[in-house]
Amino acid sequence: MTSVLQELTGLRACNLTQLLRLMRSLPDDAIEFHAHPLRNDFAHWVRRALGDERLAALLAGVDAEQCATIQALRNQLIQTLLPKLRLLVTIDWRMSSTGLYSDYILPVASWYERDALWLMGMPVAPWAHLNRKATEPMGEARSEWELFVLLARKIEERARERGTVTYRDAAGKERRLDQLEDRITFGGLYNEEDEEGLARDAYLNALNKLAYWKSRKDDTPKIHYI
Numbered sequence: 001m002t003s004v005l006q007e008l009t010g011l012r013a014c015n016l017t018q019l020l021r022l023m024r025s026l027p028d029d030a031i032e033f034h035a036h037p038l039r040n041d042f043a044h045w046v047r048r049a050l051g052d053e054r055l056a057a058l059l060a061g062v063d064a065e066q067c068a069t070i071q072a073l074r075n076q077l078i079q080t081l082l083p084k085l086r087l088l089v090t091i092d093w094r095m096s097s098t099g100l101y102s103d104y105i106l107p108v109a110s111w112y113e114r115d116a117l118w119l120m121g122m123p124v125a126p127w128a129h130l131n132r133k134a135t136e137p138m139g140e141a142r143s144e145w146e147l148f149v150l151l152a153r154k155i156e157e158r159a160r161e162r163g164t165v166t167y168r169d170a171a172g173k174e175r176r177l178d179q180l181e182d183r184i185t186f187g188g189l190y191n192e193e194d195e196e197g198l199a200r201d202a203y204l205n206a207l208n209k210l211a212y213w214k215s216r217k218d219d220t221p222k223i224h225y226i
Contacts, residue, residue, distance in 0.1 A: 109137035149192035
């Protein structure tokens with residue numbers, strides 16, 4: 001975001017998606033300052049950067065003084081912005097408040113419906129949580145890994161069909177769409193069905209020592225020191 005907000009927070013947004021991302025992480029005092037009725041910086045930015053007078057008016061109509069908490073103010077600003085996104089896709093194992101505004105919700109398999117490795121890279125919790133698949137996912141749910149690979153494949157396919165395999169991001173850096181699946185799967189080392197292989201290699205590399213995957217994956221409980 002340019003001008004006053006960027007000068008005071010050091011943060012910058014170039015489009016509505018980036019503004020929403022910042023809105024979730026801005027400190028409370030920044031939200032309170034920029035949403036004050038005498039300033040309405042968010043509304044001014046939308047008017048100048050997006051040329052959307054209606055959305056600017058809606059943001060200006062959010063009365064900060066009527067919100068009981070800063071979090072309530074933040075939520076109201078986000079709820080005003082979310083419906084204006086061109087496309088919103090939620091990937092989750094449960095219904096969430098974001099899902100209420102989404103165009104598509106892709107159901108994700110829960111913890112014991114897939115093989116997975118959970119790493120907590122914190123000194124107070126140096127654990128590697130190894131989950132083994134106990135049952136099949138319900139309905140059309142799939143693991144995040146499978147969803148990401150399939151989405152990357154489809155984006156790559158559509159980009160080739162349209163003849164648009166490159167684009168420039170907000171920073172002006174060129175990005176390629178025709179190499180997404182290759183990059184995500186480490187050059188095809190894993191496919192969308194090989195989540196166990198991905199968990200196995202992450203486990204072996206996280207421990208920084210020789211480990212025997214087969215014996216570890218059959219252990220109980222499924223918690224190991226990193």
